[in-house]
Amino acid sequence: MNGAEALVQSLLNAGIDTCFANPGTSEMHFVAALDRHPGMRCVLGLFEGVVTGAADGYGRMMDKPAVTLMHCGPGLTNGMANLHNARRANTPVLNLIGDQADSIVAEDPPLTADTTALAQTLSVWTRRSHDPARVAADAMEGLRASLESPGVASLILPSDAAWTEGGQLAPALPPAAPTGPTGLAVDRAAQMLTNGRKTVLLLSNRALREAPLELAGRIAHKTGARLMTLSQIPRLQAGLGRVPIERIPYNVDLSIKALAGTEQIIQIGARTPVNFFAYPGKPNTPMPQGCTCHLVTRPDQDHMAALDAIAQAVGAKTDAPRPDVPDHGPLTGRPTPELLGAAIQQTLPENAIIVDESVSYGRALLPAFWTAAPHDYLHLNGGSIGLGIPMAAGAATACPDRRVVALQADGSALYTLQGLWTQAREGLNVTTIVLSNRSYAILQGEMTAVGATMGAAAHDLFTLDRPAPDWQSLARGFGIPATRAQTIETLITQINRANATPGPSLIELLI
């Protein structure tokens, strides 16, 4: 048994059975081991950004990592933007980066790069595994680290460690149970919730699942605290019957307005709010001056335990009220964000997964989803665009019985459109709605936000209509049936048809 075989078999034994892959020469023995130790589902990406974005979507839905398979430092760099997003979403991902053999690396063949330095910039755990006897054990350490943090772990595997005999199986290392909050932290939260000040209960990470949200809703209902989450949302269980939660807006002015008057923020799995960028003459944070922050649980801690203890301390027993289901009536006309939200609310199948990379157009959609059928909502976390199409592929791989509805800004979609091919190849149940404004609309807004003046060069750099990408051609080029909609009523018809058709479809919505 060589190092690669021990690795594949140990991953399988540990329950890791999905590999998003874009292999090269250094990974040939890992690929050969897949045939000798069957059981790993391999999903091929035409580009590493597809591989890593899919691993993010998979990890968010499964709470366990998929393995990525990438080729040397440059292959890793192609996947790093979406690993950045996974890192910011605290998604468990286990990278397997094949690299130059230790026996040749000092001679610096052309594809050689500093793979370790690259991986370290975004990994919670990085190791170059030199010894075939240790490869599987190293992978198990990485797996544990990816689960405990949770986050991105990177195993760099020189090809000679993969092909050399002497591989040894290694058992999975059980991750430590998440720690609860300290009693002091709970007491302080309870005091804050009852001191009469304007308080936000700020949730993120796994505190956005149904059960902790339920508890948080009771606390908010009892104490008058506002339930909020950050602008970026790793995975939110939303929809009918679940507790709605407000989101801090992305826009700097809107975010300041949203938090105006807030005196205290209690953080459950959520970082301290910070604006996405600095803007001249504006504060770095949406929080009012003097606002007090109190971190009860870090992302890796036990949010249920925290919310349970706080609910008991404040005597929160009554469920939060649920919002009324709006009656939009028949939807017609040219699309607006409001109409799009209503269309999704009306058409979303039970237990669907919404993948949201709608960027500027979709920023205010979340409340529409509160009254859609129950679903999981996945959003771009690290802000590095080009996640949506791959993440939809990963979520659909993880949950083959659920429909994925992807709201996809066109500029962002163009970063990793190759992911459509993976959706077609695997027959994944994804309905992609490309929001086609043929521009970097976000940058037109940002230009104003930073106080700069829009001139001809700027206009030229922010528009994508010369030529306008033809999404029907692009999707068909990757084997995906595609339609175009210019009105909401057409969109609804096309969504319903797509959702009812097994496999992927794409709708270009002209907005």
Added chain:
Amino acid sequence: MNGAEALVQSLLNAGIDTCFANPGTSEMHFVAALDRHPGMRCVLGLFEGVVTGAADGYGRMMDKPAVTLMHCGPGLTNGMANLHNARRANTPVLNLIGDQADSIVAEDPPLTADTTALAQTLSVWTRRSHDPARVAADAMEGLRASLESPGVASLILPSDAAWTEGGQLAPALPPAAPTGPTGLAVDRAAQMLTNGRKTVLLLSNRALREAPLELAGRIAHKTGARLMTLSQIPRLQAGLGRVPIERIPYNVDLSIKALAGTEQIIQIGARTPVNFFAYPGKPNTPMPQGCTCHLVTRPDQDHMAALDAIAQAVGAKTDAPRPDVPDHGPLTGRPTPELLGAAIQQTLPENAIIVDESVSYGRALLPAFWTAAPHDYLHLNGGSIGLGIPMAAGAATACPDRRVVALQADGSALYTLQGLWTQAREGLNVTTIVLSNRSYAILQGEMTAVGATMGAAAHDLFTLDRPAPDWQSLARGFGIPATRAQTIETLITQINRANATPGPSLIELLI
């Protein structure tokens, strides 16, 4: 004048007038400065890999850098694979990476990454420029470094250094003239060339231009040395009337065979040959044991001076003979590499630029080009696939009056197909021939080379025919007219038509 304005104006004053861009919020003031200080041609890429690959093509043709404009650490990572190629080709590139403002970076907004650490892995010069008064001066240092090495220089520009007043223009810093070889190095080369041993004169980098090749040809003709270059070729001036040069094959067994019996290698701008990967039981280098290497000039040195001195020392005055022009007669039938080479040889316009990312299919094509019309030949240097389409865009931007003919493997093309949109938008004169085998054919060969067995999983990971990407649809989706050819005679007709049509065209050749 703010930092960004001083930067733009100083770049223009230094003759840097082309910017390949994919901007974000942090770059808004740079974009605004482009409007206030006109003269910079901005070429938009839909993905940073397009931006950096185009900068590589531009820099190779111009021997001066284009500026790239990228957004924060994750934007840089998207561009790093092609920067890796530029680094390995010793191409001058000046990266301008907008980043989080210094005033907010400690609060770690979601898009924040370790931009400096990332840039340092592949740059000859990296600086985060904090002071608006120094931004332009820092850029001039970076520009000089990119020219002197030559290589990739990275200026990281926090948005507040860009927008703050107090920018100061900075004059271009003249790069040092390349140093010649030492007299000892020349003497030793001359001794080696006359000691009766089997000698290879190994050229790379700017020693592959017409004039140094001419001198090298005389030396080879006089002394019986073999004229060779490395497997990866940054820019070779080839074609009728120029000196032909052999290339060390990529394949490990063929490369060993090609250098069998070689006793000495004299390196002019070329690194010591090393195989692309390690393979079990095979040597790391194609050179026979005991082969002596002698480095006369590093890539940054004066190869003309070296060759001139060596030619004088050995009394080389007679031109090398040129190869006969083959008479292929009419070409017909299903394509083969030989027929493709002959088709290019017959159809290549005068003074064209060949961009070669043909990977496995095109490895033996070079000799066919020796007798094509005179041209520049650009090849994938760092081995990170996905360079061809962007590099063609960059070369065509640099040389608008020349036709670029791009030989493009399909698997590699799928990494950065977004570059087709840039070709369409800018009306670039590029004829792309996609060599469509719907597989990672290289990996099928590599699987054998590493001694692994091809099973079902491997087969599945190396084939791209489920579904087969439809290149006509993909090209049209980006606004490029496209055709398909199944025979060499159809290909020739389509190449001739494409070459005669201003702007880009794409031909899918089923191989």
